[in-house]
Amino acid sequence: MTRRLLLSYLSLILLVLLALEVPFGFLYARSELNRFSHTAELGAVTLAAVCEEKLEHGLMSDLPDLAHSYARRTGSTVLVTDRKGIVRVDTATASAVGRNLSSEPDIATALRDQPSTGISEDLVPGRKVLFATAPGTSSGTVPCVVRSLYSLAPLAQRIHATWGALALVGLGALAVVALIGFVFARWITRPLRALEDATAQLADGRLTNPPATDRGPPELRRLAASFSRTATRLQHLLHTQEAFASEASHQLKTPLTSLRLRLENFEPHLAPSAQASLNDAIGEVGRLSRMVQGLLALARLENSAITPETVDLDAVVADRAAIWAAFAGDQRVGIAVAGMPVGKVRAVTGALEQIIDNLLSNALRASPPGTTITLATVTAPANGGCTQPMVELHVVDQGAGMTETDRERAFDRFWRASDAHHDGTGLGLPMVQRLTHASGGDVTLNAAPDGGLDAVVRLRPAQCARPRNQPTVHCKCPPLRGYGTAGSRNAAETVSRPDP
DSSP states (O other), X not given: OHHHHHHHHHHHHHHHHHHHHHXXXXXHHHHHHHHHHHHHHHHHXXXXXXXXXXXXXXXXXXXXXXXXXXXXXXXXXXXXXXXXXXXXXXXXXXXXXXOBOTTSHHHHHHHTTOOEEEEESSSSTTSOEEXXXXXXXXSSSOOEEXXXXXXXXXXXXXXXXXXXXXXXXXXXXXXXXXXXXXXXXXXXXXXXXXXXXXXXXXXXXXXXXXXXXXXXXXXXXXXXXXXXXXXXXXXXXXXXXXXXXXXXXXXXXXXXHHHHHHHHHTGGGSOGXXXXXXXXXXXXXXXXXXXXXXXXXXHHHHHSOOOOEEEEHHHHHHHHHHHHHHHHHXXXXXXXXXXXXXXXXXXXXXXXXXXXXXXXXXXXXXXXXXXXXXXXXXXXXXTTEEEEEEEEEEXXXXXXXXXXXXHHHTTSTTOOOTTOOSOOOSOHHHHHHHHHXXXXXXXXXXXXXXXXXXXXXXXXBSSOOOOXXXXXXXXXXXXXXXXXXXXXXXXXXGOOOOOO
């Protein structure tokens, strides 16, 4: 922002300087040319009057000395003609004496008793000169004509020097403005940078260096004070909410456990006909306990500052598959790990375990006996190209699957399918989605190729930046069928085989 402010100041000053100096430079050049022309014309008229006087007194022989003296004094060349336009004196070259110049425009004009001045390239080959031609007349006739030629080089040097001086003045003004503007811009942007740092700290969950309220313009001071008050209140609210979640976890756990124990103690005193109702009540208490735990987990997750770290996805998948294999085996459901090793990904610490646990729990509820749940890892291109690949974790079951409408609503809190026959709380998939987004990825539910549901978790690989000038590798995602290809992991390592 400092550079942008400084650039805006310099641009404004540059426009002002151009608006002032350019017209002044052109006006000065025009005035210098007019002054030079007027001076040359006055000199030519004066010299013509003196030459006329010499001719009237028959002093034709004095004209060469008079012309050369004037030429040396003014730095010009002088040409004198008689009343017929024949050259009598030429300080530039003696060979021109005797030539008839009455046909040349300036001489012809002077012979008609009219002086003329201007700039011409024809009088001196290859060079622009200023000419001043004046008739010598005092009695109604034109006895002689004087033409003086001046080089424009001295005038051009003066004009160029003036332009140079204007440029130096402009550069000096820009340098001074740049220095003052830099100090002023730093004075403005320093509090803004402090606010930016404080905002980043607050986003990370803890404001350790609040912005100073005594620096910068008054508006930024008030903004910093308002931000500090807002940040303090937000931190207080977050701490209060975290404390409530922690206390609620302790306070709610005890009454629910006590209620469950009391209901179980009723079992010996109830008639057999009421046994089913008691079991339903105990089941609802258990479901309520799990729901409370899920809500508290979501609250802690949403109130905490989380930063993705490098996690070995292959190791986590193998570990969770081995742990869940025993539970799945009790329901005669197998768990298979397939796909090529994908290495490390970016994820929140502990998130991958919770994601896989929730997805396996849902898949296990939906899987009938004799089926297999597949955990597959593949590397897939992002957004249709391979310039930034993503790692995909597929959790595929062989259950009844879900309709497209149900898949769209499955991530809503407390939502359960209308035909669900299990005691889920409707918080597992929302937690999976929250953890995946916190890790910089996304999660979707798709229909599996062979029926059932395919939960796809997409995460960023730990090394996703491609070196510059490295060609793009065109890759294809392996299908979810036929994981027994060469190079894939052996599913038998982490499989609980269903009973035949």
